Amino acid sequence: MPARAATPLRHGEEPTDPSSQPTYGLLGKDLAMFSEAGFDMDKIHLKRNAPVAQLYEDAIKYEGAVIAASGALINFSGKKTGRSPKDKRIVYEETSKDDVWWGAINIQMDEHTFEINRERAIDYLNTRDNVYVFDGFAGWDPKYRIKVRVIASRAYHALFMHNMLIRPTAKELEEFGTPDFTIYNAGQFPANRFTAGMTSQTSVEVNFKRREMVILGTEYAGEMKKGIFSVMHYLQPVKFGNLSLHSSANQGPDGDVSLFFGLSGTGKTTLSADPRRSLIGDDEHVWSDNGVFNIEGGCYAKCVGLDAEKEPAIFNAVRFGSILENVTYDYATREPNYEDTGITENTRCAYPIEYIDNAKIPCMANEQPKNVIYLTCDAFGVLPPVSLLDSNQAQYWFLSGYTSKTPGTEDGIAEPTPTFSTCFGAPFIILHPSRYASMLAKKMEAAGTRCWLINTGWVGGAFGTGKRCPLKYTRAIVDAVHSGELSNAQFKETPVFGLKVPTKIEGIPDDVLNPEAAWSDKKAYQQTLEKLAGMFNKAFERYATECSPEVVAAGPKL
Ligand SMILES: Nc1ncnc2c1ncn2[C@@H]1O[C@H](COP(=O)(O)OP(=O)(O)OP(=O)(O)O)[C@@H](O)[C@H]1O
Ligand SMILES: O=C([O-])CC(=O)C(=O)O
Ligand SMILES: [Ca+2]
Ligand SMILES: [Mn+2]
Incomplete structure (x- = not known):
């Protein structure tokens, strides 16, 4: 944080020293950028990288926030309390159009509509007395990081990105210069449904050419963090040849790195917080030639x-x-x-x-990962709690991305819903999935990384009859991966899916380890297993032409 006024203020007194104003460091050329973007600098009061205490004060004064007993700020995001993937669009323009995987995930928006929404966002921000700016970094490795500017109408959104981006030092803030990417968050104001291509009042859009993102009609803060993640899913592979990952990462006392891939709610945050290992990050990482670095400066648990x-x-x-x-x-x-x-x-x-007490700061490791763990939350309760995947299976399961959506993280999901979310993060990928999958396979092969599949979902029956695998068992499995116990275990291959399951793990009851034993109705188990296998085969059809026959053959056999 930059230095503030030296003279203490009395209650209600305004500072007179201009360097103590929250726009500190945003002078001359930097301020001109705001005027050029259309901000009415005579009217709005810009607060740039304001101190946490001031963001608290404003959130309480203007947004109805309250302070929890522990000191945390309790805030509300209004109508939207999860992401809106159906309202997320990517601008179709010449610099990125050949790289983007267009379709239901990356829905096209034309450049003109983007301009209209961008103008609408800035017009709305101009009606506000306070506009919050947060400048920070995405990516801990200085070689690959980007400078991000967030411009928002709510103090809560500024504080959120203060926590989630990497906080610059006073010197870095002073020398910040032109951002590589800017978010205009006018989420309190709706999109106009009569604008071409708008299907609701919510619109979240990314423009790679302008290096900008605009948010209208949703105040769910997660949109900003996942927006930057989408940007990294484009920039890291295309510009730097790095692999971006929807994963958490931690490091053991001997330096070994583990990645935990998984869609929302599968356990990345929960399982990476491990008292025996230092935390590199809980949600978004990049695997580079140097090792692994976290994209974010915070966690969102x-x-x-x-x-x-x-x-x-x-x-x-x-x-x-x-x-x-x-x-x-x-x-x-x-x-x-x-x-x-x-x-x-x-x-x-x-x-x-x-x-987090044992966070590793800076959040990066100059080590290639030793273990990759795929987390899946199987709401059918037929996948074993842990199995070892070979290289073809590792690619097959990554492309499939089977799991269940957990309630709430996306608009409209009320109970665990089976889904195939490619790369364990379909809503955030920008390129064709096979580009990420082949990079992953090459990296794992070069580093000799082992790949484990862990089911953090249901055991002893499907959602409704069985129960979610107790956290203590999943933790014991993760411990067994890290201690080496599992590498030395005996394995048995399962029918249909051909998964190698350890026959014994210290502390895990046998009927948990073996799903068939856990189900009281054996016939129902077999039917459910086959039903899931059928879903896999159908879901994989779209990737079959993109990968080798060995990878296709790594799927279930009916
Ligand atoms: N066996 C289990 N393993 C992991 N998590 C479990 C298990 N059983 C229950 N849970 C609960 O499931 C949730 C997992 O959520 P977590 O925040 O770790 O998801 P995530 O993968 O980080 O998702 P996101 O990408 O949305 O942040 C937690 O609320 C955790 O308490
Ligand atoms: O993006 C969010 O809202 C939370 C998250 O990490 C995810 O859904 O993967
Ligand atoms: Ca998480
Ligand atoms: Mn996530």
């Missing part, structure tokens, strides 16, 4: 059922500076109520990564 005993590292990160999103609280004590899903199941806490 699910809070539903958050418990001090089961997830102490995350529980203790809920303190001054953290944002609790859409969590209700006890009016008398200001204690958050993590059990209440009245607003949404997708309650979240955004905190700077240093709030």
Whole structure:
């Protein structure tokens, strides 16, 4: 943070020294950029990289935020409490059009419509007294990081990105210059449904040529973090030849790195917070020639059922500076109520990564990953809790991206819903999935990385009859991967999916390890297994022409 006024102020007094103003460091040329973009600099009050305490004050004064007993800021995102993937669009323009995988994930928007929405966002921001700017970095490796500017109408959004981006030092802030990417967040204001191509009042759009993103009609803060992730899914492979990953990462005391891939809600954050290992990051990483680096400066953990005993590292990160999103609280004590899903199941806490005691800062490791763990949340309850994948299976499962969507993270999902989310993060990929998959296969082969499939979903029956695999068992499995116990285990191959399952793991009951034994109705088990295999085969058809016959053959056999 830059230095502020030396003279203490009395209550209600305004500072007179201009360098103590929150626009500090944004002078001359930098300020001119705002005028050129259309901001009315005579009217709006820009607060750039404002201190956390001031963002608290503003969020409380203008947005109805409250302070939780632990000091975290409780905020509400309004109508939208999860991402809106159907309202996310990519601008069709000549610099990126041949690289983008166009379709239902990357929906086209024309350049003119982008201009209209961008203007609408800036016009809205001009009606506000306070406009918040946060300048920070995405990517911990200085060689590959980008400079990101966030311009938002809500203090809560500025604080969110303060936590989620990498916070610049005072010197870096002073020398920031022109950002590589800018987000205009006017989420409080709707898109105009009569604008060509708009199908609702919500619009989230990325323009690679202008290096800008515009948000209208949603105040869910996760859109900003995942917007930057999409940008990295384009820039890292195309500009730098690096692989971007929807994964968490941690490092053991001997330096070994593990990546945990998985769609939302499968356990990336929960399982990477491990007292025996240092945390590199919980959600977005890049695998480069140097090793692995985190894209973000913070974590965004699910809070539903958050418990001090089961997830102490995350529980203790809920303190001054953290944002609790859409969590209700006890009016008398200001204690958050993590059990209440009245607003949404997708309650979240955004905190700077240093709030996790054993975070590795800077968040990068100059090591190639030793273990890759695919997390899948199988709502059918037929996949074993752990299996070892060979190289062809590793590619097959990555392209398939089988899991269940968990309630709330996306608009309209009310119960665990099976899905094939390619690369374990379909909503965020920009290039054709096979480009990420072949990079991953090459990197794993070169580094001799082992690949594990862990089912954090249902055991002993499908959703409705079985139960979710107890966290303590999944943790014991992850420990067995890291201790080497699993590499030395005996394996048995399962029918249909051909997965190699360890015959024994210390501390895990046999009927948990073997799903067939866990189901009381064996016939129902077999039928469910075959039903899932059929879904796999159908879902894989679209990739069959893109990969080798060995990879296609790594799928289930009916
Ligand atoms: N066996 C299990 N393994 C992992 N998580 C479990 C398990 N059983 C229950 N859970 C719960 O599932 C949720 C996993 O969420 P987590 O935040 O780790 O997801 P994520 O993969 O990081 O998703 P996102 O990308 O949305 O951040 C947590 O609320 C955790 O308590
Ligand atoms: O993006 C979000 O809202 C949260 C998240 O990490 C995901 O969904 O993968
Ligand atoms: Ca997470
Ligand atoms: Mn995520």
